[in-house]
Amino acid sequence: MVELLLLVGVLVSVFVGYNIGGSTTGPAFGPAVGAGAVSKSTAAALMTTFFFVGAWTIGRRVVDTLGSDLVTSAGVFTLETSIGVLFFIGLALFVGNVFGVPASTSMTAVGAIAGLAVANGALDWEVMGGIVIWWVVAPVLGFWVSLIIGRYFYTRLDRLLAMDESDGTVFELDREGTIPTVSVHDDASSREAIGVVSVVLIGCLMAFSSGTSNIANAIAPLVGAGALEMNPAIAVGGLAVGIGSFTIARRTLETMGSDITDLPLTAAIVVASVSAALVVFLSFIGIPASFVVIATMSIVGLGWGRATRPISVSAAVRGETDETPPVSVHALAADGDGEPVPPIGEEDPADIPTPGELFDPATTARVVIMQNVVPLISTIGAYLTFRFAPFF
Template identity: 70%
Template sequence: MPEALLIVGLLVAVFVGYNIGGSTTGPAFGPAVGAGVISKATAAALMSVFFFVGAWTIGRRVVDTLGSDLVGDPGVFTLEASIVVLLFIGLALFVGNYAGVPASTSMTAVGSIAGLGVATGELQWTVMGEIVTWWIVAPVVGFWVSGVIGRYVYPTLNKWVALHSTEGALVEVDRSGAIPRPVRGPNTSDKEIAGATVVVFIGCVMAFSSGTSNVANAIAPLVGSGELEMNPGIVIGCVAVAIGAFTIARRTLDTLGNDITDLPLTAAIVVATVSSAIVVALSLLGIPASFVVIATMSIIGLGWGRATRSVTVSEVRKGEESPRVSVGALAADEPGEAAPEIGEEGPEDIPQASDLFDPETTGRVILMQNVVPLLSTVGAYAAFTVLYTFWW
């Protein structure tokens, strides 16, 4: 019986890891894929490698602590309880991935464990309150920082960086020699290569960060129960994440790279920089970083800021008491083309807001990212209440 339960637990852990790969690949590499820098397959490969590095090095520390910080008695993580916790994590994440919306694995996992803690009376409310507070503050910061950049700084930043996704591939494979080697695409500039490198690098950093925290969401209950050793657990979790990155993550890559907002290369750099900086700051504070939500809100914030840019005429006509204001003007995105002076935009410089920011998709994303953790929390609480009352 214990062996059969362990097999069930491993299968559920793999299911959780599969959905982690689906939900975290989009926020890490969605900007790069949306900007046409790398393909979905390359994004999945990079996610797999750097997730494993993060999990193998720092992630084991999170595995050791996840089961003891939120619950007063780690003994509640029996094999049966661990399976139930993992099951609700996996099912909730699957709902988000099926809807094409990447949900936070940290929020979902903590929610499921919190459901166990409340049902058994072992939840540490102080720790939970601190974590939830940062989960609320961090996405808001990401949205407004990116929104301010998009609304007031983006045109100047784009002029400095002068990045634009040219037609054709950034890099091609030269097969003329004995050994194939990568070469620059026919229309690729030095600045475009540099910008693409930055976007991919930051995505790799985010994938590494995901590995340090999210591998625990898949295996911590089983490791904490003593039924699974640390190193085999990390390998199993990372393989499952890789499978998810190559399969179901394609839906979340579409959502974060294309559906929410149009992301030229400069915008991709902004989103990746803002979201990764916030994730690193939260990690330094010891808070499980919900970088899925932070990155998503950064993308939404930048799209909203660019679509609602305020422009004020610098010269007030004689006899007028206040300057004229127009809303929605944006600078041109073509490399080498100077941004028009504020107040001097022409009709060609003012795209429709719907071209840069999709409110319908945005609403769906925000709704699902709140519903998914709620599903794991309420479901786990209800299940453990029933189990501890009538069964265990």
């Protein structure tokens, strides 16, 4: 009977890891994919690699503490309750992935564990309160920092980086020699190559950060219950995340990379930098980072800031007073013409996009709603099950 329960527990853990790969690959590499820096397959490979590195190095610490920090009694974790917690985590994440919305694995996992703890009267409310406060503050910080950058600094950053986007690939691989070599494509500039490398490296940093915190969401209950040893559990969880990254994550990559907003390279670097900085900070102070929400709000903030740049009366009368025709995001990203950057408020109205051209409000609303619904599913489901089910 114990062996059967253990097998069920491992399968549920794999299911959770699969959905973690699906929900976290989008926030980490969605900007890079949306900017055309890497393909979806390359993003999945990078996500799998750096997630595992983060899980194997720092992630084991989170596994050791997740089962004890939120609960006042470690005895609430048994093999049966661990399976129940993992089931609700996986189910909630699967709902988000089906809708193509990358839900927060940290919020979902903490919610399921909190539901178990409340049902048994063992939740540490002080620890839970501190986590929730940072979950509110961090996305707001990401939104406003990105909005300010988009509103006041984006144009100058874009000119400084001067990353014109070429139509083809940025790098080309030469396999003729004994050792394959990589070079910048003839149609791509060196600045564009630097930009591509930068946004991919930031994505790798986010994948590493995800591994340090999210591996615990897939295996901590089983490890805490003594059902699995640490190293085999990390290996199983990392493999499951990789499978999710190569399969179901394709939908969340589209949502984070193109459905919300069509990101040029400069915008992708801004979003990834702001999100990664906040995630690293939260990890440093021991808060399970909800970087899925931070990345989403950073994208929305940057798009909103770009769409609401101030226009002076003198700038308005220089151009058409009627409504200007739409301007594509990629056209706005192109520069390198040597023209000076106009002062803020002095741009031509035709050079400033509308909010709908930078991000899709309907998709944004769907993402925000689902990112709140998914953790509620795991929290309420776990509480009701562990509070009233007779077999727990």
